Each structure stands twice: as structure tokens, then as C-alpha cells.
Amino acid sequence: MRWVLKLSLAVLAAGTVMGGGAALAASAEKGKDAFVKNGCWQCHGFLGQGGITGPKLAPDPLPLEALSAFTRSSNGPMPPYSEKVLSNEDLADIHAYLSSIPKAPDYKTIPLLSQ
Amino acid sequence: MTCKGSGPTVDRRKFLTGVAVAGAASVVTPQAATAAAAAGAAPARLPSALPPTAQVIVAETGTPAEMARVPGKPGSDFMVDVIKTLDIKYLPSNCASSFRAIHESLINYGGNKMPEFLTCTHEESAVGMAHGYYKIAGKPLMTLVHGTVGLQHAAMAIYNAWCDRVPVIVVGGNDLDAAHRPPGVPTYHSAQDINALVRDFTKWDDTPVSLQHFAQSFVRAYRISTTPPFGPVAISLDAGLQQEPVKAHGAPLYIPRFVASSPPQGDAGAVKEAAQLLANAQNPVIVADRAARTPNGITLLVQLAELLQARVIDQQGRMNFPKTHYLSAPPTAVNNADVIIGLELSDFWATVNSYTDNGENDGIGKNGTRIKPTTKLISISSIDLITKANYQDFQRFQTIDVAMPGDAESTLPALIEAVKSAIANDRKAAIEKRGEAARKSYADGKARQRQMAAVAWDASPISTARLCMELYGAIKDLDWSLVASEGNVSNWPNRLWPFEKHYQFIGRSGGYGVGYGAPASVGAALANRDIGGRFSVSIQSDGDLMYAPGVLWTAARHKIPLLSVMHNNRGYHQELMHVQRLSNFRNRVASLGNDMGPIGTSIQNPDIEYHKLAESMGWWAKGPIKDPALLGPALKEAVEVVKSGQPALLNVWTQPR
Numbered sequence: 001m002r003w004v005l006k007l008s009l010a011v012l013a014a015g016t017v018m019g020g021g022a023a024l025a026a027s028a029e030k031g032k033d034a035f036v037k038n039g040c041w042q043c044h045g046f047l048g049q050g051g052i053t054g055p056k057l058a059p060d061p062l063p064l065e066a067l068s069a070f071t072r073s074s075n076g077p078m079p080p081y082s083e084k085v086l087s088n089e090d091l092a093d094i095h096a097y098l099s100s101i102p103k104a105p106d107y108k109t110i111p112l113l114s115q
Numbered sequence: 116m117t118c119k120g121s122g123p124t125v126d127r128r129k130f131l132t133g134v135a136v137a138g139a140a141s142v143v144t145p146q147a148a149t150a151a152a153a154a155g156a157a158p159a160r161l162p163s164a165l166p167p168t169a170q171v172i173v174a175e176t177g178t179p180a181e182m183a184r185v186p187g188k189p190g191s192d193f194m195v196d197v198i199k200t201l202d203i204k205y206l207p208s209n210c211a212s213s214f215r216a217i218h219e220s221l222i223n224y225g226g227n228k229m230p231e232f233l234t235c236t237h238e239e240s241a242v243g244m245a246h247g248y249y250k251i252a253g254k255p256l257m258t259l260v261h262g263t264v265g266l267q268h269a270a271m272a273i274y275n276a277w278c279d280r281v282p283v284i285v286v287g288g289n290d291l292d293a294a295h296r297p298p299g300v301p302t303y304h305s306a307q308d309i310n311a312l313v314r315d316f317t318k319w320d321d322t323p324v325s326l327q328h329f330a331q332s333f334v335r336a337y338r339i340s341t342t343p344p345f346g347p348v349a350i351s352l353d354a355g356l357q358q359e360p361v362k363a364h365g366a367p368l369y370i371p372r373f374v375a376s377s378p379p380q381g382d383a384g385a386v387k388e389a390a391q392l393l394a395n396a397q398n399p400v401i402v403a404d405r406a407a408r409t410p411n412g413i414t415l416l417v418q419l420a421e422l423l424q425a426r427v428i429d430q431q432g433r434m435n436f437p438k439t440h441y442l443s444a445p446p447t448a449v450n451n452a453d454v455i456i457g458l459e460l461s462d463f464w465a466t467v468n469s470y471t472d473n474g475e476n477d478g479i480g481k482n483g484t485r486i487k488p489t490t491k492l493i494s495i496s497s498i499d500l501i502t503k504a505n506y507q508d509f510q511r512f513q514t515i516d517v518a519m520p521g522d523a524e525s526t527l528p529a530l531i532e533a534v535k536s537a538i539a540n541d542r543k544a545a546i547e548k549r550g551e552a553a554r555k556s557y558a559d560g561k562a563r564q565r566q567m568a569a570v571a572w573d574a575s576p577i578s579t580a581r582l583c584m585e586l587y588g589a590i591k592d593l594d595w596s597l598v599a600s601e602g603n604v605s606n607w608p609n610r611l612w613p614f615e616k617h618y619q620f621i622g623r624s625g626g627y628g629v630g631y632g633a634p635a636s637v638g639a640a641l642a643n644r645d646i647g648g649r650f651s652v653s654i655q656s657d658g659d660l661m662y663a664p665g666v667l668w669t670a671a672r673h674k675i676p677l678l679s680v681m682h683n684n685r686g687y688h689q690e691l692m693h694v695q696r697l698s699n700f701r702n703r704v705a706s707l708g709n710d711m712g713p714i715g716t717s718i719q720n721p722d723i724e725y726h727k728l729a730e731s732m733g734w735w736a737k738g739p740i741k742d743p744a745l746l747g748p749a750l751k752e753a754v755e756v757v758k759s760g761q762p763a764l765l766n767v768w769t770q771p772r
Contacts, residue, residue, distance in 0.1 A: 036711060037707070039695040039705060039712070039713075041711075041771060042688070042691055042692050042695055042712065042771060043692060043771075043772070045571060045574075045578070045770045045771060045772070046571075046574065046576070046770060046771075047570075047571040047574050047578075047770075049570040049571035049574070049578060049770070050567070050570070051579065051605035051770070051771070051772035052603065052605040052606050052772055053605075053692065053771075053772050056567070056570060059570070074473075075473055075475075076471060076473060077471055077472065077473065079473070079474070079695070079696045079699035079700055080699060081699055082699075082702050084702055084704075085698070085699060085702065085703070085704050104566070104569045104570040104571070104572065105569055105572065106566075106569070107562075107565040107566045107568065107569040110569055110572060112584040112585065112587070112588045113565045113568055113569060113584060113611075114565075
């Protein structure tokens with residue numbers, strides 16, 4: 001029963017990811033956990049801010065379809081994440097988490113950066 | 116190894132043997148073991164501390180018999196005379212029996228001045244301190260290490276100094292005379308040729324067999340080490356030679372006068388050819404890694420860049436070019452260059468090519484070029500003069516159109532003059548226009564970097580950009596010097612701080628051997644302390660500090676003021692990403708255990724309380740700081756402590772990179 005439920009969720013999530021339709025199934029809260037559990041933070045930082053090891057993912061992430069396509073088939077410095085490693089459901093949640101991160105302030109409003 | 120048949124003899128062998136026998140006798144006596152068994156105690160397990168035997172009591176409380184005295188002047192006193200001619204200010208070292216004679220001479224005969232002995236808790240720390248010291252003071256230090264075990268401890272730091280082209284004089288005590296040296300531990304600690312251990316990554320080494328030989332070798336070692344390309348040197352110092360007296364007969368000993376060698380310069384014809392290429396280029400780019408050996412190197416590089424209005428990529432092996440100059444450029448500036456001149460590059464191949472670790476080509480990754488096929492390459496590098504075979508610090512092979520083996524800084528004056536002569540009048544307007552474009556790129560880049568730093572500004576753990584800018588805000592009105600930044604903080608200091616002076620950034624480890632940051636920052640801070648009033652700050656990573664944290668004690672013990680701000684990301688982050696990458700390539704979920712990163716890559720559970728570690732060694736310390744709003748006030752407090760002459764550490768929890 002539990003297996004069936006998991007499968008259903010995966011299909012639902014896959015539909016969400018691939019179809020680019022309703023983001024109803026996606027949860028920013030779960031996405032935050034998935035972002036850590038799947039190691040995204042390692043190169044992109046806990047808030048997807050990016051760094052020397054990986055580009056900025058948030059705020060303003062790529063659309064889900066583009067993020068999904070890149071994550072599955074990256075041939076650059078980022079290793080690809082297959083569905084076995086990162087489920088469609090987790091990926092949709094991660095996108096929801098990245099979308100929930102507020103815009104950065106203008107650097108001119110931060111005294112330490114505007115000097 | 117020394118000639119023992121003539122001159123006064125010494126009883127040190129017998130004395131040492133006596134000590135060893137007495138020491139062995141005092142550990143457990145048969146009588147004590149028998150008494151314990153008779154009292155009904157379990158005979159299989161002896162207590163960890165036994166009451167002293169009558170023999171031990173006498174040895175510890177009685178007046179020792181008159182010891183044999185060494186007649187005449189000890190050989191190690193003469194060695195100190197030699198060392199004192201070279202103006203070596205400090206000698207960071209972990210004490211050891213194989214150099215006890217020269218140790219005694221240094222502190223008693225030499226008065227513990229020039230050099231002053233600095234007590235270290237690990238040989239890697241001692242060499243790392245000498246490494247950092249040189250890059251501020253421009254003067255080498257020497258260290259003494261126990262011949263075999265101490266040199267093995269020191270080896271990693273010596274390799275870093277080799278790769279970073281820094282002079283360090285390593286002297287290893289060694290007892291060569293197998294027939295006379297004490298048995299047991301001293302024999303474990305001796306070898307036929309201790310220098311073999313580090314020969315692949317030292318410029319030169321020797322094993323003096325007489326005091327006159329020592330004098331020549333030491334002055335020679337100093338000269339070789341301090342002639343570009345710089346590098347560490349090793350001298351094996353026989354225990355017998357140190358301890359035996361200066362012989363009264365034969366030719367008197369002398370100390371050779373040290374005269375510095377002039378640095379090697381690029382060939383005059385090649386300089387002219389390079390100048391023609393640069394003067395006629397549409398888009399020349401200068402790349403510098405360890406080019407500016409001295410502050411004058413920066414001045415010369417600015418002259419060359421402005422003459423050509425060429426953008427400069429500073430790869431930061433040293434502080435080569437002011438970050439505030441409009442010709443300062445990012446690494447991508449090579450992409451559209453038609454002529455690139457590399458000055459003391461440690462890796463020319465990677466400067467103009469790319470490598471992607473993407474699992475292609477049976478897992479070894481993908482190579483690519485970053486430049487046009489017609490781009491001409493010029494190199495001035497002294498490294499070509501000392502390339503060795505075994506260790507691969509020479510990197511991948513890159514074909515160069517004009518290659519000049521020689522010291523870049525010393526060659527720049529001739530190159531500047533040659534470029535002046537080669538620039539035709541009708542090229543001058545185009546060159547000026549190039550400068551205007553560079554000004555715009557520089558201004559755009561500066562704003563872009565600041566906006567990137569604003570992302571996750573209020574994050575907890577604290578973003579590396581916030582860490583670096585809070586730190587800069589706390590020290591910007593002081594005469595500051597960033598003495599180590601090994602924490603991979605996404606290069607924020609170099610992206611945002613206004614580096615202009617030679618001492619404001621001193622490069623990194625060289626060999627990427629973890630454990631350089633802590634000792635090098637203490638050594639550099641020592642040099643800054645002596646200059647007077649210069650404020651030393653380091654961005655200290657967690658993994659680096661845990662290699663040999665005892666150097667914190669050395670800093671407190673010798674009153675070396677340093678502000679150490681931790682980039683504590685609680686992991687070996689580079690390796691953490693490697694294991695994640697390999698897991699993905701193999702289509703497996705990375706196993707985390709109970710940590711955030713793959714098993715074996717995290718430094719958590721328990722979290723290390725670095726502030727308590729530092730406090731225990733005499734530092735002022737605070738932490739863990741996780742809230743970015745608390746960082747500024749803590750820094751303010753720490754800066755005042757350091758200004759009063761003490762070292763201070765802030766344990767800051769940060770984002771990974």
C-alpha cells in the first residue's frame with residue numbers, strides 16, 4: 001500500500017515537472033529539505049545564492065521545465081541527477097523552495113556594499 | 116661521519132647510553148612486579164604509576180656526579196657564528212634531541228637572538244610559519260627538525276613552500292655514526308640520507324661532514340634559497356659534528372661572506388620579440404601569478420599595463436596588480452585576446468584551456484580551449500629553471516610562442532623599454548581607445564560583484580560575502596594585511612576588497628596541502644608585528660585549523676597579534692562535492708549517514724568549538740556566531756583585542772562557499 005502511494009506521488013510529481021502544469025503538488029517547505037538532502041546546497045549555498053562552485057539559483061530561478069531539463073541532462077561542471085537519485089517530486093519541491101526565496105536587496109542600500 | 120681519530124674526544128656517547136639504561140631501569144623493576152603479585156593484585160595488570168624504587172629516588176634527588184666537559188669551543192657554537200652572519204631573525208621549531216647541541220648553543224652562546232627560538236608544537240607549523248613570514252618580510256627563516264620523524268612531519272609544509280616558490284632553510288638533526296650513536300630511539304630517528312625524503316621538492320641539500328663544510332653549505336644554502344626562483348633548501352646536521360669541539364689544529368675556520376646573486380633575466384632577443392607582439396596586438400592581455408616578488412613588481416606591472424592599455428588578470432599567487440585599477444580584469448578576459456603574456460604562471464595550460472569534470476572520456480572529463488587558435492602566447496617564468504621530474508607541480512604542457520626562462524619582475528624593466536620602442540605612433544590612438552573600453556568593463560564588473568554579494572545577505576549560516584564584507588568594514592581604517600584566506604570563501608576578498616599594497620594579500624599555500632593557513636598566518640602576523648602597527652587578519656577554515664591547531668598556542672606564547680575569523684562550514688567541502696559528483700555519475704544516492712554531506716566529508720556531530728580550543732591556548736575568542744547581525748559587533752570587539760597585542764579568534768558558522 002505504501003509502495004503504491006509512493007508510486008502515485010512520483011507519477012503526480014513527474015506530471016507536474018514534465019508537464020509544467022499546476023505547481024499544486026510542490027511544497028517549498030519540503031523543497032528546502034530536499035535541497036539539503038540531495039546536496040544542492042553544496043555548490044549553490046543553502047539559499048541557492050551561488051558561489052565560486054556553482055551559479056546562483058535563487059531568487060528568480062529558471063522555470064521548472066528548464067531547471068528539470070538541465071538537472072537531468074547536465075553535461076557541464078554540474079553532475080546530472082537522474083530520477084533514481086532525485087525524484088520528480090523532490091525536484092518540483094526544490095523549485096518551489098527556490099521560487100519562495102525573496103529578492104535580494106539593491107546593494108546600494110547595504111552600507112557595507114555601497115562604500 | 117666526522118673524523119673522530121684526532122682532537123679531543125667527547126663522552127657524549129657513554130653519557131647517553133647511561134641515561135638510556137637508567138631510564139629503562141626506572142620504568143618497571145622486577146622487585147616492584149613481585150611485590151604487587153605478593154600483595155594479591157592481579158599479576159596480569161600493573162598499575163599505571165608505580166612507587167619509585169630506591170634507585171630512582173637516588174637518581175631523582177641526589178647530586179649528579181660531575182659530568183664530562185667538552186674541552187674547547189663546541190662545534191655548534193661555530194655553527195651559531197655562521198648563522199648569525201645571515202641576519203635570520205627567528206627560528207620556529209619543535210625541539211628534538213638530534214639537534215640538542217645547536218639548540219643549546221643558540222640559546223646560551225647565541226643569546227637566543229638572531230635567530231630567536233620560537234616554540235612550535237609541530238614541524239609542519241614551524242615550516243608554515245616560515246613560509247608566511249617570508250611573504251611579508253621578504254627575509255627567510257630557518258627551522259630545526261628532528262632528522263627523520265621531524266622531517267616527515269615537516270614534509271607537507273616544505274612541499275607547499277616549494278610550490279609557492281618561498282625560501283625556507285630546513286636543518287635536520289641526524290646521528291650518522293651507527294657505531295657510536297645511542298641505541299633505541301636515537302637510532303630509529305637516524306638515517307643514511309635524511310634529505311632524500313624532501314629532495315624532490317627542495318632546491319638544494321647537503322650533508323656537511325666538517326665545520327668548515329657546514330659554513331660553506333649554510334651560506335650556499337641561503338644564497339640558493341634566496342635566488343629566484345626561490346625555494347626551500349635542506350641541510351642534514353650530524354649530531355656528532357654539532358657536539359664535538361672545534362679542533363685546535365689545522366687551518367683556522369672561516370665564514371664565507373654572503374653576497375646575493377642577481378636574479379636571472381629573460382633573453383634580450385626574446386624580450387624584443389615579445390615587445391613587438393604586444394605593441395602590435397589588437398587586444399593584449401597580461402596574466403600574472405607570482406610575478407610581483409616585491410612592491411616594485413606591482414609598480415612595474417602597472418607601467419606595462421598602462422603603456423599597452425592591456426587588461427591584467429591577477430591569479431593571486433601574490434598581490435600583483437591593484438584591484439582598484441580599471442585594467443584589473445577577470446579570468447575570462449583571455450577569451451578575446453590575440454596576445455597573452457603570462458608572468459610566473461604556475462599553470463599556463465589552465466589559463467588558456469578549460470577542463471570539465473563531467474565524467475566524459477571514460478570518466479576523466481572533457482578538455483577545451485578558451486582562446487582563439489591564432490592567439491600568440493608569451494611566457495616569462497623562472498620555474499622553467501628548476502623543473503624536476505617526480506612531483507607534478509609543473510602542470511600540463513602548453514606550447515608557448517615566446518618562452519623566456521627567467522625572473523619576470525627582473526625582466527619587466529627591459530620589456531617596458533622594448534615595448535615603448537616598439538609602439539608605432541599610428542597605434543597610439545587605438546591603444547587609448549582600448550583603455551576606455553576597459554574602464555567601462557571595470558565599472559560594470561564592480562557593480563555586478565556587489566549585487567551578487569547582496570544575495571543571501573541575511574542568511575544564517577552567514578554568507579561568505581557577508582563574512583568578508585563585515586570583516587572588511589571592521590578593519591578598513593587600519594593598515595591591514597590579509598595574511599591567509601584558505602577558506603574558499605568564493606574569492607570574495609579578491610572580488611570586493613580594494614587590494615593595492617603588496618602586503619595586503621600574500622597568495623595561498625602553493626601545493627594546496629591543507630594545514631597551511633593557520634601557521635602561515637601566524638608567521639606573516641609575526642612579520643607584520645615587527646614592522647609595527649600593521650594589522651593582520653586571516654580567514655581561517657575549519658579543516659585547515661584542525662591539521663595542527665597547536666600553532667595557536669605558539670601565537671599566544673610569543674605574543675603575535677592576529678585576528679582569525681573562521682570560515683566554519685563544518686566540512687571538507689571540496690571532497691564533499693567530489694563524492695556527490697561521483698555518486699551522481701554512478702547513478703547512486705550519496706549516503707549521508709547522519710551528516711549534511713556524504714559520509715566521511717563532514718566535520719560535525721559533534722561540532723568543534725573552535726573558540727574554546729583557541730581560548731584554551733591563550734587566545735581571546737568568541738562563538739559560535741550564526742546570526743549575521745551579531746558578526747559586526749563581535750568583530751569590533753575582536754579588533755580592539757588584537758590592537759592591544761593579543762591574538763583573537765571568532766568562530767563563525769558560514770555557508771559552504
